[in-house]
Amino acid sequence: MKSSEGDTVPPQSLPEIGISQILGLVELLIGKEGAREDIYRLAGELSMELGETLTVIKAAEMLGLVHTPGGDVVVEAFGTKVIDASIPERKELLREKIELLPVFKKVREFLATEENHEVTREQVSEKLAELIPNEDAESSFSTLVNWGRYAELFGYNDDSQTFYLDTDEDRGE
Amino acid sequence: MTNPHLNQTEETIIEMKNVSKNFMLPQGQVTVLENISFKAVEGEFVAIVGPSGAGKSTLLRLMNGLLAPSVGNVLYQGKEQHGINFESAMVFQNFGLLPWLTVAQNIELGLEARTKDAALKKEKVNRYITKVGLDGYEEAYPRELSGGMKQRVGLARALAIEPSLLLMDEPFSSLDVLTSINLRNELLDIWSDRDNVVNTMIMVTHIIEEAIELADRIIILSNRPGKVVGDIKIDLPRPRQKRDKRFIEYVDRIFSLLA
Ligand SMILES: Nc1ncnc2c1ncn2[C@@H]1O[C@H](COP(=O)(O)OP(=O)(O)OP(=O)(O)O)[C@@H](O)[C@H]1O
Ligand SMILES: [Mg+2]
Numbered sequence: 334m335k336s337s338e339g340d341t342v343p344p345q346s347l348p349e350i351g352i353s354q355i356l357g358l359v360e361l362l363i364g365k366e367g368a369r370e371d372i373y374r375l376a377g378e379l380s381m382e383l384g385e386t387l388t389v390i391k392a393a394e395m396l397g398l399v400h401t402p403g404g405d406v407v408v409e410a411f412g413t414k415v416i417d418a419s420i421p422e423r424k425e426l427l428r429e430k431i432e433l434l435p436v437f438k439k440v441r442e443f444l445a446t447e448e449n450h451e452v453t454r455e456q457v458s459e460k461l462a463e464l465i466p467n468e469d470a471e472s473s474f475s476t477l478v479n480w481g482r483y484a485e486l487f488g489y490n491d492d493s494q495t496f497y498l499d500t501d502e503d504r505g506e
Numbered sequence: 507m508t509n510p511h512l513n514q515t516e517e518t519i520i521e522m523k524n525v526s527k528n529f530m531l532p533q534g535q536v537t538v539l540e541n542i543s544f545k546a547v548e549g550e551f552v553a554i555v556g557p558s559g560a561g562k563s564t565l566l567r568l569m570n571g572l573l574a575p576s577v578g579n580v581l582y583q584g585k586e587q588h589g590i591n592f593e594s595a596m597v598f599q600n601f602g603l604l605p606w607l608t609v610a611q612n613i614e615l616g617l618e619a620r621t622k623d624a625a626l627k628k629e630k631v632n633r634y635i636t637k638v639g640l641d642g643y644e645e646a647y648p649r650e651l652s653g654g655m656k657q658r659v660g661l662a663r664a665l666a667i668e669p670s671l672l673l674m675d676e677p678f679s680s681l682d683v684l685t686s687i688n689l690r691n692e693l694l695d696i697w698s699d700r701d702n703v704v705n706t707m708i709m710v711t712h713i714i715e716e717a718i719e720l721a722d723r724i725i726i727l728s729n730r731p732g733k734v735v736g737d738i739k740i741d742l743p744r745p746r747q748k749r750d751k752r753f754i755e756y757v758d759r760i761f762s763l764l765a
Contacts, residue, residue, distance in 0.1 A: 361687050
């Protein structure tokens with residue numbers, strides 16, 4: 334993975350972290366006293382590099398699942414709620430957070446204004462160039478697609494390299 | 507959570523009776539598994555732990571009928587098993603997905619041999635996509651997915667068959683540490699969901715903690731040849747914590763049996 338200093342990534346870039354990793358982090362923390370842990374100790378326990386650990390924590394923080402007072406990471410009430418929910422309910426809860434992130438908002442707005450609610454990968458990358466520094470474009474793109482699919486905010490077809498809005502009428506095959 | 511399925515029946519799902527497996531190699535015959543006997547009852551989560559090369563994958567193949575024992579019998583619901591057991595489904599360490607098929611197509615694949623009814627297939631694919639949290643990923647290709655999402659596809663494909671017995675070969679060992687925590691928890695959620703057809707699970711692993719975290723019972727295999735050196739009931743409520751004193755006692759006990 335590319336070296337990422339979790340705390341210097343500008344807010345609009347998306348960390349290249351999967352939803353499963355984020356949920357795993359929160360589940361691990363919930364098992365601990367006070368649902369919290371020192372970040373250095375956590376990295377040690379997981380045998381993960383500190384930078385990588387920070388990136389996962391940052392991703393969880395973006396979704397409102399944890400916060401990071403001092404050198405600790407602590408599960409938010411919302412984090413507990415998500416983990417207590419059923420697998421399908423988790424998606425609903427996380428959708429509400431993901432759709433508020435600027436990058437996702439921008440792509441959704443873009444799709445909404447296009448006549449057939451379809452745009453190409455290239456068009457999306459151009460739009461995002463204003464929000465995301467060049468060096469983060471690739472990893473942000475993969476997270477855009479993956480979180481977007483998880484939250485069912487839009488569809489992406491890799492054969493045609495197009496995004497489309499997941500409205501019911503578009504769903505028909 | 508205690509086991510939600512146990513104590514309903516005590517029906518034996520699968521039984522290995524004095525099973526040995528030999529392979530012919532250029533340098534002669536080798537015994538990989540020797541005199542293996544154990545059973546799994548309806549609703550049970552059994553883990554099989556053993557070092558690399560102990561014959562764990564071979565044991566799973568004997569259970570789903572892909573291999574026949576050299577000696578002894580495999581009984582499925584009391585009857586001797588011949589050929590592939592279509593009531594069992596397998597989840598693999600490396601996911602076993604076809605790269606040119608989408609998520610939905612990979613899941614549907616397992617149903618091909620069982621039904622021709624397209625509407626029924628579609629309904630089952632959709633149902634299990636939802637169960638494992640893959641809604642929205644239907645048309646994604648495996649190359650686009652993280653390891654965690656790939657193994658969800660592997661799990662959905664196995665569940666869609668609605669098997670009576672779910673066999674898992676190191677299902678979490680290709681995943682990063684956080685993803686594997688998440689998938690272990692989700693597997694327990696799915697297993698405790700009473701709507702699910704599959705109650706009985708057998709999982710192979712070389713990680714002792716993973717077995718203790720998940721299973722009702724652990725069968726411990728020695729190496730070369732693989733023999734059962736322990737069969738231990740894990741009497742701890744779930745969720746189980748690694749730092750718990752009794753958890754650590756189980757780790758020590760199993761470790762000493764393997765040593
Ligand atoms: N078809 C075969 N022909 C010959 N030898 C085989 C065959 N299948 C497995 N073996 C041998 O049997 C032994 C046990 O293999 P198996 O894959 O079952 O072990 P395992 O416990 O699953 O190992 P691992 O932890 O590495 O997955 C190994 O020495 C392997 O080389
Ligand atoms: Mg194996």
